[in-house]
Amino acid sequence: MKIEDIKNIYDKLQEYDDKEICINGWVKSVRASKDFGFIDFTDGTCFKSAQIVFSKLDNFEQIAKLNAGSTIICKGKVKLTPQNKQPFEIVASDISVFCATDSEYPLQKKRHSVEFLREIAYLRPRANLFQAVFRIRSVAAMAIHEYFQGKGYLYVNTPLITTTDCEGSDQMFKVTTLNFNNLLKDKDGNVDMKQDLFGKQAYITGSGQLHGEAFALAFNKIYTFGPTFRTENSNTKTHANEFWMIEPEIAFCDLDGLMDIEEDMLKFIVKYVLEKCKQELEFLNTFVSNGLLDKLNKLLSSNFTRIDHKDVIDILKKADVKWEFEPVYGGDIAKEHEKYITEYFNGPVFVKNWPKDIKAYYMKLNEDGQTVAAVDLEVPGAGELMGGSQREENYDKILKRCKEMNVDTKAIDWYLNLRKFGSCIHSGFGMGFERLVMYLTGVENIRDVIPFPRTPQNCLY
Amino acid sequence: MKIEDIKNIYDKLQEYDDKEICINGWVKSVRASKDFGFIDFTDGTCFKSAQIVFSKLDNFEQIAKLNAGSTIICKGKVKLTPQNKQPFEIVASDISVFCATDSEYPLQKKRHSVEFLREIAYLRPRANLFQAVFRIRSVAAMAIHEYFQGKGYLYVNTPLITTTDCEGSDQMFKVTTLNFNNLLKDKDGNVDMKQDLFGKQAYITGSGQLHGEAFALAFNKIYTFGPTFRTENSNTKTHANEFWMIEPEIAFCDLDGLMDIEEDMLKFIVKYVLEKCKQELEFLNTFVSNGLLDKLNKLLSSNFTRIDHKDVIDILKKADVKWEFEPVYGGDIAKEHEKYITEYFNGPVFVKNWPKDIKAYYMKLNEDGQTVAAVDLEVPGAGELMGGSQREENYDKILKRCKEMNVDTKAIDWYLNLRKFGSCIHSGFGMGFERLVMYLTGVENIRDVIPFPRTPQNCLY
Numbered sequence: 001m002k003i004e005d006i007k008n009i010y011d012k013l014q015e016y017d018d019k020e021i022c023i024n025g026w027v028k029s030v031r032a033s034k035d036f037g038f039i040d041f042t043d044g045t046c047f048k049s050a051q052i053v054f055s056k057l058d059n060f061e062q063i064a065k066l067n068a069g070s071t072i073i074c075k076g077k078v079k080l081t082p083q084n085k086q087p088f089e090i091v092a093s094d095i096s097v098f099c100a101t102d103s104e105y106p107l108q109k110k111r112h113s114v115e116f117l118r119e120i121a122y123l124r125p126r127a128n129l130f131q132a133v134f135r136i137r138s139v140a141a142m143a144i145h146e147y148f149q150g151k152g153y154l155y156v157n158t159p160l161i162t163t164t165d166c167e168g169s170d171q172m173f174k175v176t177t178l179n180f181n182n183l184l185k186d187k188d189g190n191v192d193m194k195q196d197l198f199g200k201q202a203y204i205t206g207s208g209q210l211h212g213e214a215f216a217l218a219f220n221k222i223y224t225f226g227p228t229f230r231t232e233n234s235n236t237k238t239h240a241n242e243f244w245m246i247e248p249e250i251a252f253c254d255l256d257g258l259m260d261i262e263e264d265m266l267k268f269i270v271k272y273v274l275e276k277c278k279q280e281l282e283f284l285n286t287f288v289s290n291g292l293l294d295k296l297n298k299l300l301s302s303n304f305t306r307i308d309h310k311d312v313i314d315i316l317k318k319a320d321v322k323w324e325f326e327p328v329y330g331g332d333i334a335k336e337h338e339k340y341i342t343e344y345f346n347g348p349v350f351v352k353n354w355p356k357d358i359k360a361y362y363m364k365l366n367e368d369g370q371t372v373a374a375v376d377l378e379v380p381g382a383g384e385l386m387g388g389s390q391r392e393e394n395y396d397k398i399l400k401r402c403k404e405m406n407v408d409t410k411a412i413d414w415y416l417n418l419r420k421f422g423s424c425i426h427s428g429f430g431m432g433f434e435r436l437v438m439y440l441t442g443v444e445n446i447r448d449v450i451p452f453p454r455t456p457q458n459c460l461y
Numbered sequence: 462m463k464i465e466d467i468k469n470i471y472d473k474l475q476e477y478d479d480k481e482i483c484i485n486g487w488v489k490s491v492r493a494s495k496d497f498g499f500i501d502f503t504d505g506t507c508f509k510s511a512q513i514v515f516s517k518l519d520n521f522e523q524i525a526k527l528n529a530g531s532t533i534i535c536k537g538k539v540k541l542t543p544q545n546k547q548p549f550e551i552v553a554s555d556i557s558v559f560c561a562t563d564s565e566y567p568l569q570k571k572r573h574s575v576e577f578l579r580e581i582a583y584l585r586p587r588a589n590l591f592q593a594v595f596r597i598r599s600v601a602a603m604a605i606h607e608y609f610q611g612k613g614y615l616y617v618n619t620p621l622i623t624t625t626d627c628e629g630s631d632q633m634f635k636v637t638t639l640n641f642n643n644l645l646k647d648k649d650g651n652v653d654m655k656q657d658l659f660g661k662q663a664y665i666t667g668s669g670q671l672h673g674e675a676f677a678l679a680f681n682k683i684y685t686f687g688p689t690f691r692t693e694n695s696n697t698k699t700h701a702n703e704f705w706m707i708e709p710e711i712a713f714c715d716l717d718g719l720m721d722i723e724e725d726m727l728k729f730i731v732k733y734v735l736e737k738c739k740q741e742l743e744f745l746n747t748f749v750s751n752g753l754l755d756k757l758n759k760l761l762s763s764n765f766t767r768i769d770h771k772d773v774i775d776i777l778k779k780a781d782v783k784w785e786f787e788p789v790y791g792g793d794i795a796k797e798h799e800k801y802i803t804e805y806f807n808g809p810v811f812v813k814n815w816p817k818d819i820k821a822y823y824m825k826l827n828e829d830g831q832t833v834a835a836v837d838l839e840v841p842g843a844g845e846l847m848g849g850s851q852r853e854e855n856y857d858k859i860l861k862r863c864k865e866m867n868v869d870t871k872a873i874d875w876y877l878n879l880r881k882f883g884s885c886i887h888s889g890f891g892m893g894f895e896r897l898v899m900y901l902t903g904v905e906n907i908r909d910v911i912p913f914p915r916t917p918q919n920c921l922y
Contacts, residue, residue: 044678098885101883156599159913175635176634219592219596418583454620459661461672
């Protein structure tokens with residue numbers, strides 16, 4: 001007998017009325033009296049569970065005592081129950097137990113702490129919180145692909161293993177096939193990297209931007225969507241050593257055009273998730289982040305403010321606030337400033353034209369000679385969500401910036417050559433996917449939006 | 462003035478008739494007589510180029526001498542030319558040069574060898590071959606996401622950095638933050654891995670399967686789509702050290718169900734690419750792989766044969782062929798055998814129920830005690846495209862297999878626990894994305910379907 005998905009029953013209720021079906025899945029809980037019982041049942045196909053009603057079964061006693069997490073195969077009939085909270089129930093004619101769990105099963109029917117659930121990352125996807133979060137993560141990923149593919153962007157898989165990187169190798173993990181306990185030395189007494197598989201020291205990447213630019217200069221509009229890595233030894237709620245990034249790069253696009261794209265993309269994603277993840281968002285709005293739905297709906301109709309970095313500093317300096325970090329014209333913007341400025345403008349804020357000394361060598365130097373055409377998008381409740389810039393397209397100017405900033409030009413000569421071989425105005429940005437998922441779900445710890453998070457001293461599973 | 466995409470003009474010819482436009486892009490070639498010239502022009506938005514016609518321009522001499530790869534900004538009027546090969550041309554009123562290349566530019570207007578183009582991987586996406594291949598790669602990626610999301614699969618980002626892996630750590634790259642020239646030793650004289658960022662030896666993964674199974678047992682149907690790594694020191698046309706994999710895992714699905722999914726998915730992808738990449742496929746069919754279009758169209762109507770491994774060996778043994786590798790009942794199937802068997806059945810072939818001794822510990826042992834419920838899909842012209850199996854869902858049986866095969870059960874105790882905590886029949890497969898792209902494009906070397914390929918001794922860019 002064909003196995004039905006619970007999701008299909010929810011989607012096509014009328015078709016299933018009075019229909020004999022077979023479902024396979026897991027017990028969330030059982031309530032039973034002497035000769036009558038209910039199973040809260042999930043098969044994982046949708047966020048909502050289904051109710052199985054059972055009575056005169058040969059194995060009634062066994063079923064009545066089933067523990068959470070047990071696997072069952074249930075035959076029965078769908079009965080629509082429009083007067084109840086759940087729109088249907090399944091009246092069981094036969095239930096067989098495929099795998100019964102016992103008290104050893106770590107996920108009992110009670111509210112577990114997120115800290116405890118992190119320790120059982122291989123089971124926590126079964127908990128409601130993670131059922132909601134990881135569904136939204138998956139839907140948001142699809143929204144991103146649909147957005148860019150729909151607009152003619154090419155999806156590029158930039159390399160993970162690399163010998164050039166835009167973030168600097170001190171932030172990068174080394175990859176190697178060498179045996180640490182048997183390293184050969186070269187004639188200078190250093191480890192002989194020629195023995196390694198690639199014949200030199202290789203890293204796993206912190207960004208696909210440089211490679212993405214090469215493709216934008218061939219395909220016009222491209223995006224990457226893949227894992228990136230940082231070695232940061234910091235244990236905060238917003239840092240992980242492995243995370244996914246989306247890095248679009250657009251030829252013939254300046255800073256204003258870039259902000260248009262960032263705003264349009266974010267609204268598209270939020271709208272998409274609001275439409276496709278109603279149940280998940282309602283759950284999160286109730287149990288995790290009050291006001292989440294309001295926040296997301298409000299974003300759709302927000303005007304994103306565009307303001308220069310120096311004007312932001314003006315506002316911060318004038319503010320009647322005792323700052324932990326004093327705002328500085330030549331300096332970065334702290335978390336407290338991000339919060340203030342999104343509240344001040346009551347919506348998302350593009351902070352643009354940053355002091356050149358705190359930004360990367362590849363950002364386009366503005367005519368003032370002091371600022372670069374960089375932009376960070378700050379959103380209410382999440383702070384910085386995207387960071388981008390117009391790229392310096394002039395060969396001599398980027399070379400000058402490299403020298404000023406002690407960038408090793410030899411390692412990136414191919415990248416610099418792009419400024420000689422058909423250079424053009426172009427811009428791009430990066431969005432941390434986990435940051436986005438945190439924003440969409442209201443979940444505050446990055447460890448809870450990654451299937452198996454990697455943080456310092458933590459690489460379980 | 463708004464910049465138009467060439468793609469839009471091709472898509473909406475009538476709308477553009479006689480319209481004044483501005484386009485930005487690159488010169489592919491220029492042909493000019495004394496007062497009249499043609500530019501073969503691309504802006505990267507579509508595979509086809511456009512023709513710009515120019516005459517009385519102030520800078521006529523400059524334009525007439527432009528080298529391939531130069532960036533221009535062109536204003537002009539669209540003229541439909543239904544009688545010509547190309548459906549329209551752009552009659553230029555103004556052309557300005559943004560970046561002129563010279564003879565130093567490596568991509569001149571002639572046919573370059575793929576070997577040469579590999580050496581300039583940052584420029585080769587501009588060559589026709591790679592314009593076709595990387596567009597198809599991008600469209601095929603979208604086809605995969607649409608297929609699985611449309612059927613309710615959850616997209617899971619399994620970890621790249623891991624301490625457990627299903628392929629065995631001898632095939633895996635180590636990742637580390639340690640300084641090779643200053644390694645601290647523990648009391649046994651070995652390198653003290655506690656000093657590393659994760660406090661132990663970590664690797665980059667060769668498969669997301671184990672983690673994917675944990676998610677399938679919570680979300681029913683899941684798929685991964687991300688990079689994987691192998692340290693194999695082999696320089697063949699089909700091996701790379703970094704490649705992308707798709708690994709679906711489906712709860713309550715047996716081996717027959719798995720083959721249904723593999724066949725359905727492959728037909729979906731091929732149909733999708735045939736519809737969306739007509740120009741690219743025609744180019745490849747003409748210049749790279751004669752018969753490519755026939756091969757793909759034929760697949761859509763093929764019946765995929767399903768046959769046991771031992772019956773394949775029977776056929777091979779009976780064949781009137783002098784094999785380089787003699788077919789053996791307990792052994793693997795060589796490339797020459799794959800080729801023969803797809804020709805024998807004149808279409809794709811599922812080879813199933815393999816000898817247990819040459820397959821992995823997690824595959825379900827069949828009742829005969831000798832074979833496992835594994836399946837490889839062999840396709841004409843590409844050999845093995847997918848490999849999958851029903852997973853052993855019985856705790857005692859998988860433990861027994863681990864012991865027989867000397868698998869370290871401690872490192873995968875969480876994975877084995879899935880067989881105690883709500884175990885169910887489940888199956889999954891892996892498809893190498895590059896293998897698929899090679900099949901779809903007819904390109905024979907894996908280095909030419911990866912933006913920046915990584916192979917032994919080769920990690921440029």
